[in-house]
Amino acid sequence: MQPRVLIFSGGRLGPWALQAIRQDDILIGADSGALFLINNGYTPHLAIGDFDSVTAGEFELIQSRSRKTEACDPVDKDYTDTELAMIRALSFQPSEIRFIGALGTRFDHSIANIHLLVKANEARVPAVIDDAHNEIRLTDAELVIRKAGFDQVSLLPLTPVVTGVTLDGFQYGLTDAVLVMGQSLGISNILLKDEGVISVKSGMLLVIQSRD
Template sequence: MERKRVLIFSGGRLGGWALREIRTGDVLVGADRGALFLVRHGYRPDMALGDFDSVDSVELEEIRQASREFVACDPVWKDLTDTEMAFTWALEQNAEEIVLLGVLGTRWDHSLANVHLLRKALAAGIRCRIADACNELMLMDGSAPLAVNRSRFTHVSLLPLSIEVAGITLEGFQYPLHEATLTIGQSLGISNVLLGEAGHIRIRDGLLLVIQSRDEEEAAPE
């Protein structure tokens, strides 16, 4: 079976930037209100799932009618968030890549839990990233270097997701590192800048969160 990109639209902050992520052939998944976002913008979700506690009955029927597959669950007797349900479904499809959209918002408990999903994708050997209007997050380990390309984001920050990340080497950045170590609580890796079109990050041990970002006032109008 052909492996495809899976884009998960969740119920956090969404806008025109999220629609621009869609490519021909992508599998579109709507988690709870993220499904309504897709439907209202003329897209037919390949899968809509969640407890749908953030939509009313009319909106729910609109989602049901417009989606290729629809799965609703009880909002009380479920163990996973809507986003993790969608993410688990994507893993089961053996996705080539998973892109999480609308998973960052005002609820930091949900936002941080969604960042932790990057670890599950890494363990499964599936590329995964989180994106919103001002940020793009990826997680890496020591198995392979990571190329960071110049894009709409102006800064690149590095934060450990494990207690310690060792053997960090940066090439093509304004502030280079060679065999450095970062531990949780350090801000040494914040706000680096690419010197050219691409930079490369290598680590030896640990889990390193790589965040490309820009300030809100730099973001294009949605």
Template sequence: MPQRIWIFGGGDLEAWALEELVRDDRLVGADRGAWFLVSNGYRPELSIGDFDSVTAEEAALIRENSASYADCDAVDKDKTDLELALDWAIAERPAEIVVVGATGTRFDHTLANVQLLRKASEAGIPCRIVDARNEIRLARGGERTLVRKGPYHYVSLLPLAGEVRGITLTGFRYPLNDATLPVGSTLGVSNELLGESGVVESASGDLLVISSRLDRPSADARP
């Protein structure tokens, strides 16, 4: 399997976040995401952040149980902990970056993390954000994006910023052909795949592809 880097942020994390991991995956913990890994018996390749969301005892255990530890000043920095982790991951040039713990109660952080998908895309690295019920990716203009059904029920398409033009959908219940989606339109919400996969194409603009499930499997089930 091509090498992946998983970034664990400080948002909502439970057992589901560990289900897809395989032996060769490389693990990065951002702030409290590092504590989640360490407390579940994993050794992050890198733990990075200001660690203002953990106790001093937890921070010491993170340092002790991480291959590399980067402690940043909580005030004198211009990036969130998760962006710092993403920058490191991009520099490593993996086949894919998967981000968990990027969504949660802080909507500002959630929105900022979704916007970080553009940074990975501009570097030419596939990146997706996964939480308990959603998978979020970015489809860029001029590209052909394959969307697999997997455990998800709906696929929504939303412009990241500005207008997305020339959208053509293949394999969807509600097809589009050379359509335009402006910011603020709900036309792309709650589409469905007819089979196991579909294709999203667009001529210009950045389009969020959000796959959503209605529920989560049991703790022992795999997606």
């Protein structure tokens, strides 16, 4: 079985972020995400980015404690650190990519990282953005989600229109529904079972599981 790849970015991180790590995961640290892993006793398989969020001494530590480091110029680059990490992650042909620390105070970076779910979907690699209160996925076909402590589920179109939305296992059911950007119909549904199934005929749908 192909390994999972966990990408640790420089957004909100904490003890919760370490609970996702399995022994056979490939760990990629994007910029200060690499430092977070090292400071918590983990060795990144790859540290990547411009490292403008760490000091010179911290960068030396990252280089010495990571299996591989790829540093790029902070000005002359076309991708964010997290996207660079994802490009490398796809080269492992992973069974799943999990983005951890991809949400934070920089709303522009948070949105850009959510858009990376599109790139994963195009590669047909399951992907999820994790933080302490949310799991965010994207689907354009069928998606099975599990409760796992996240009872609230919101559905938000990532394309102007999403058609053929059908839900099974939810308090508020939909059958062949149409969801449109700017409409709040898909907000705050509830999983009734341990699993729920979301089907889509066309368009891309963000599936956000949340807990307070």
